[in-house]
Amino acid sequence: MLRSILQRLIMLIPVLIGITLLGFLLLQVVPGDPVERAMGTRASAEEMAAMRHQWGLDQPIWQQYLLFLRDCVTGSFGTSLFHKLPVSTLVLERLPFTLGIVVYSTLLALVVALPFAILAALKRGGAIDLAIRQLFVFVIALPPFWLSFVLILWLSLSLGLFPTGGIGEGLLQNMHRLFLPSLVVGLSTAALIQQSLRATLIETMSADYVDTARAKGLSRVQVFTRHILRNSLISTISIVGVRIGWIIGSTVVVEKIFSVPGLGSLLIDAIVSRDFPVIRGLTVIFAMLVVVVNLLTDIAYSIADPRASLD
């Protein structure tokens, strides 16, 4: 177990280096001089020359990459042009909100998907199964940012159930405030979980050990909760893991709409203010986040289901 985790960690190194390389290339395509584009008339020629030097733009390209790589290894991921702070400092302030939405939306997705998946699996092939399937097709088709506005108009402005955005203090207040953004992100995850959970439930129901459990006299409810549901949920972990990039990506859109000061808002603000080092550092951090969460779900899956190996 430990050995294979270690192996995976070593295999991660070239991927991480590749991510920094791709992130570095991102800034090389900036048309014209990035410092001039970022600062415009806000800085004098001397200031810009100083920034160019500080940023290493007066050095050959491979040295520029090494500078960026050094920033990544030492954990600063570059320095913001406007905040004058390391990108990592800006990220750490905002990370809890983004991770909060990721976790919260996944839990909401599970709550929404579970009853529908069970119902669809029990009534497979019937009208209810078909109706549930179509319902989720409909849910996926709703554009997230449009859905956000409709929910704000309906639940926040008309009914006053939720605030229109922002964050609160403490877990309970934030669970209330982050409910709508998490719901929007969670609905598309719910569709995915429902589909895969329905399929695994049906498969598991006909497994031999389920017959054994029935034969030893367990009630139908016991067989379902202890054996069928438990084993099917484990495979759901890996489905969520595969989709984690998508989930993290969708937080960008809802964070801006619901004014949540997370990584997504930071990215949009950096794009609007042309804070190129932040765009680059943040893009790299997003990708690393995906890679790490992927690895964690793989490990969790192999612990939950010993048949799955990490290799």
Next chain:
Amino acid sequence: MIFLGKFCRNLSGLAGLAMLLALLLAVLLTPILSAHDPYQLDFAAALQPPSGTHWFGTDNFGRDIFTRVIAGAVFDLRLALICVFGPAAIGVVIGLVAGYFGGVVDSVLMRLTDIAWAFPFYVLVLAIVGVLGPSETNLYIAFFLVNWIGYARIVRGETLVAAQLEYVEAARVLRYGSPRILFRHIMPNTITPALVYSMSDVVLTVQAIAALSFFGLGVQPPAPEWGLLIVESIDYMREAPWMTLFPGLALAWVGIGFSLVGEGLSSALKPEG
């Protein structure tokens, strides 16, 4: 032909196709039937609710929302289809080459896709457009750089399997050239999962194009792009909810249409059952 018959027996697929054809029909007929121009300002008729003359109401400039939504269909679908099937073609070729030749080519190409795959879709598209600056051309560049990845992965996997099969072996024995084997023999047999995937890809891409407009990073006003229509409606959401409602429903309509066609395709392409 068997495939066509199977697709026609699938209700979801037919319903989706009907939805998309209905939209196409509306696009073709609107310029003939409607007296309104999607760009025509008419301040006397601003913020009118849906009525007989303005089916979807009017916006804050008095522009007819129905004709704007229909004009948006041309705009959004053209963008989305180019941004999906252009990169898809590139991805398919990369997947075929990687899967067929294997070895160093495969390793290099697949490591590249592994790395690109780690970047969340929205983050990468936003970052590329953000760095290049907002414009329609840069929108194309961003999607071409991002959207090929899924196809390369899918087609490579299929090609790995197909390259071992007898018909490919037979083609090699006949001394057909690699391009001929790849494109005339392997591709037709490996492309179907990519085709199914492309349907959900269209849905995601059309939503992403609209989302980019929301951030001011995509298509620029006064284009009748659906995302822009929604953005422009936000300030009037309370007094004129129809401004927000209809462009969103149009996006959902296209989304449901392509999703259903995708379902129809995947069940028609499944080997029996």
